[in-house]
Amino acid sequence: MGSRRGQSVQSSALNPNSLQKPRTIITTHLNADFDAVASALAAKRLHPNAVICLPGSQEKDIRDFLEAHPKIRDEFTPLRSVDISHCRELIVVDTCQRERIGKFAELLEREGVKVILYDHHPAESDDIKAHQKFYKEVGANSSIMVGLLREKGIGISPEEATLFALGIYEDTGSFQFSSTTPEDLSEAAWLLRTGADLKEIYRLMARRFTPKHITLLNDLMNTAQKMVIRGIPICIAKTSHPEYVEDFSIVVHELMDMERMPVLFVLALLDDQVIVIGRSRESQVNCGEILKELGGGGHGAAASATLKNITLTEAEEKLVQELYKVLGAEPRVSDIMSTPVLHVPPNASIGEAHDALTRYGITVLAVLDGDRCVGLISRRTVEKAIYHGLKDLPVSEYMTTEFKVVSPNDPFSKVQDIIIHDRQRFVPVVEDERCVGVITRTDLLQILTEDKLRKTEPLFEGKEKYRYVNSLLRERLPLWLYDRFKEFGTIGDELGMGVYVVGGFVRDLLLREDNFDVDIVVEGDGVKFAQILKERYGAKISPHEKFKTAQVVFKDGFRLDVATARLEYYEYPAAMPTVSISSLKLDLYRRDFTINTLAIKLNSKEFGLLIDFFGGQRDLKDKCIRVLHSLSFVEDPTRVFRAVRFEQRFGFQIGKHTLRLIKNARRLNIFDKLTGKRLFTELKLILDDRDPEAALLRLKDLDLLEVIHKDLKLTEVVLDRIRAAKGVLSWYELLFKPQKPRQWLLFLLNLVSEFSSRSIKGLCQRLDLTGKNEVLFTKLREEAIKVASILDRESDVRPSKVYRLLRPLPLEHQLFCMCLGKTHVPKKEISRFITEYQDIRPHLKGNDLKSLGIPPGPIYSEILEKLRDARLDGEVETRDDEIDFVQRRWKFSGDPQRL
Structure with missing residues (x-):
């Protein structure tokens, strides 16, 4: 059996x-x-x-x-x-x-x-x-x-x-x-x-390896990093596979035996769960004790844990925190807290609190009643109160009284959880009900970016440590862009800043896809870097001091975005991010998916070095879309739409845990907090992509179309029109016309083609469509539907009538009429309008009419329109025909020979 x-x-x-x-x-x-x-x-x-x-x-x-x-x-x-x-x-x-x-x-x-x-x-x-x-x-x-x-x-x-x-x-x-x-x-x-x-x-x-085991072992060897904690070298390696792999532990045994590692921890995302396996030959490192806190168990030499509903990145962070805690290397609150505590008493006025905040250059003050912390008051609250004329009221009226505290002996990880996960930017340190210190978000960032203990190095010294993609850059990029990247690196060297190209550009480079949408991240001051580009190349820059970013436009039209390496905090679900200066790794950690966390260094000594902190290469290979942390969609719900867009564009699959998080976000209705502009932006990007139909069907499967509007349905009629729009766009592209249609607009018009006027009004409100955008979906949409209906009813419509019907409509609405047509007539007549009719003009001009003795005035427009209609309908062809046409319909005193 x-x-x-x-x-x-x-x-x-x-x-x-x-x-x-x-x-x-x-x-x-x-x-x-x-x-x-x-x-x-x-x-x-x-x-x-x-x-x-x-x-x-x-x-x-x-x-x-x-x-x-x-x-x-x-x-x-x-x-x-x-x-x-x-x-x-x-x-x-x-x-x-x-x-x-x-x-x-x-x-x-x-x-x-x-x-x-x-x-x-x-x-x-x-x-x-x-x-x-x-x-x-x-x-x-x-x-x-x-x-x-x-x-x-x-x-x-x-x-x-x-x-x-x-x-x-x-x-x-x-x-x-x-x-x-x-x-x-x-x-x-x-x-x-x-x-x-x-x-x-x-x-x-001995356990013979399968091809899957060999692939995983190779992946572990490539990702293995060594960190030293209390003098003990500890190796951590990561891998993933879309399916569960039998006997994965044999790969761990083999890796440990091959390199004679004293301590090894392996994290593997298999199917939709993270398996953590620990092996130790060091008596000081008890694998069972370390993995027990992760819900696993075992003994000192060998242990394992299975983590569900968590990303690989989060699992690694939990493991590292536990290593520091168990081995006694994690800093205590007493090591990093600030003292003495800058504070005001509860009866201090709002104005006095403002003076203290300004004097010390801080954003939050503790409110102390004696030595006891009874509240927190922020600069934002104080300034709002002053704006409303409340500066003489006591801070006790407006201070925050709900906050978490830590004790001096608590580990660093507890503070990190409060500041990052609970979004409390100021944490009092309390001992015996006395406030003895504070830790701020700035303190946390400084520790995260400067903690030398947490820095790792590749394990295999005898093997290639890093991957360089210099040759790929040279192969895929035009020479002018390759040279410009080299120049950016040289500027970074001069300024003492690390300079990296990051995100979608790197992803598409590895996928051999053309993408010249360049994002640069600078470890230093991004705005200063942009200023240098302005001085050296005469580029125009648009700096954004709050976000430490700048858009740079070169004289040749090339654009790029420059950012300071930063960590983003979301004040509440679906909020715009708050930014703090950080390291490259933390900057990449804030991004949406692992495949978008890749970076290439541009500095001269390491030009072309590919940096992959979060397994982006592995997920590109596995064709998988994965978030970095489980609150990703709660913090920014627009990422859900990007996940679907990337999945369909690249033929990838959304990972099981990520898919579960999407469904959870839908169940929590967090999309209701999205502004219309942000939702509209993501919808436009989906409709502008290669295959909007596939993405729309995926949104339907995930019950996300109703997030855009409750009446948005992919009925067979709507799907037929979406497919018709694809065909119409392909046809138009082959005409090589200088005017290019807005693809997103054509698809969206077809997507809402069955909407009532009331539904269209609701859509405009939800997507914050105002002004010209609103007209596109109200007045002009209704006109296009009427035109399509007229052309459907008339089997032998005159070209002049086709011209008058279609000329007032934008190109996208003309193409929309073709999609709406129920018979062949609209498609035939609209195609003739686009290829022939719209370019037809009378031979005679206004000066010609003047020479014919017709006094200038509104009559000129009427005559020229009639001439155009006559040409369209084949009643006139030559210049003489037009003169005769005018002579017969309007009296004039001029001599035709003068024309």
Whole structure:
């Protein structure tokens, strides 16, 4: 019988419809490994009347072993075949943590259930409370179990000996982990004497790699970074794969063994969950303790955790914070707080608070009643109060009284959570109800950008450390742009600033897509950098001091945006960002998706260096759209529309976690807070992209069209018109006309072609369409619909009438009429208007009419219009025909020979 992924291989042992009702159950931790499975079988030998029931699935190697040994396999009963309500004795092996035993944790709360533990992990305060516990400090739990079997003289078969030996070999890293003890070696030796099959052990421990494993191993080697904490070198490597990969832990074993790393932590985004695996040969680094806080477990040498609803970047940050905390290297609040506390008393006036804020050049003041912090007052609040004539009122009337505080002994990570996630920019430090210091957002940024401990370096010194894309730049860019990038780097060198081209330009360069929309990020002062460009090249700049950005327009028309490396804070969901100076990494962290976090350095010594902090290259390779953090769409809902646009443009897929976040954002209705202008901008970008139909269908699938307007539906009629618009645009492009239609406008007109006047009014209000934009969708749209209707009704319409109907409409509305046409007549006549009719003019001009003796005046317009209509309808052709036409209809005294 073949095994199946995600199932317990022993599922065939019993008929699932006949539930067993055991009084004694043996279980172990989720994702059971060889050590756990072997320990469970040994416990069965110690407690013959018990039933083994594992709480979850096992890795493929274990399933294969059990399938190959049916006698052992049949000792295990599937969870669905057991009624645990009758259990009176629970035996847990290879773990003491309640959160790791799945459904069986509920038995721990039930009266009358005796609990027995067999475990080799060091005791923790929140361990399962047991009536009886067997503990020994050994490398593998199987060593404890085998020792007990030997003491009691319980015989085992060679098959069982092989399984028990596999448990020991696995959890001691084939006796190479520092946690290995003499007892592990002694028990393994006894098992070999008892008949354990060393060839089978070697085969399973060697574990042949699949192509997926090789790809992941290569990825881990490329991303491996070494950081030193308290003198201990620790390696962190990351990878991802769109599907779950069986036996991923073997890749971790191989990586550690290849480079003889003392400590390794691997983070892998597999399917929609982040797997964290830790391995340690250093006694000071306890993997189990570190990963316990991430919801995982294990022992000092080997541990793992599974994180759901989190991005790879967030998981890495959690791991790093936990490393600092456990190893005692994370700064305490007392190390970074500012003191003495600048403050005002509660009875101080608003005006006095303003004086203090101005004097000290700060944005927030603590309000202290004695030594106790009773509130916070910000410059913004003070200035608003003064504007409204309230400067004499006490600050107690307007201070904020809801705020979080920290103590001097709290870790740095707690402050970081309050400032970034809770958006509290000023944090009082309180000890024994006394305010002894403060930490501000500026303090946090300084630590994040200057913390030398957190700087990493590539692990593999013997391999290529960095990837340079100089040759790709030279291949893909026009020479003038390549040379200009070199010049930007030289200017950066002169100013002592790091200069980078970032974002979509880099993404498209790696995808071999043309994109000359250039964003430059400067580690220093972006506005100053732009000023230098202005001086040297005569460029025009438009600086934005608040955001530390500038738009630069060169004499040849080339445009670029320059920004200072910055970190953005969103004051509330869907708000515009508040900006602070930061490092390049933090600047890239604020961006929307991993594929847009890539940067290329332009400074001379490292020109062409590709920088990838967040796995953007990996996601480009996997064709996946992923956000960097879970609040991404809450902070900026427009990112949802960009996710859809990028997904459809590149043929990528939105990652499962990112997709879940999109659906959550829709459920929370955070789009209601988006301004119409921001929503309109994103909609225009989607409709201007290569295939708006695919993006619109995706928006429909995600229930996002109603975010734009409740009446927006992709009916078959609307879809037919969208497709017609694609065809019309392709036809028009082949005419090579100088005037280019606004693609977004044509698609949007078709998208709302079934809207009533009331719905159109609501759309204009939602998208903040005013002035000319509003006219496009009201008056001109109605005129276009009327014209299409007229042309549909008249099978033989005169060209002059077609001209008069279409001439007042913008090009996009003319093309819109073609999409609306129900018969061939509108398409034929409008195409003739665009290719022929609109360029036809009379031979005679105003001066000619004057020479014919017609007095100047409004009559000229009437005559010329009639002449044009006559030419369109074939009534006149030559200049003489026109003169004769005028002679017959208007009297004049002039001599035609003079013309």
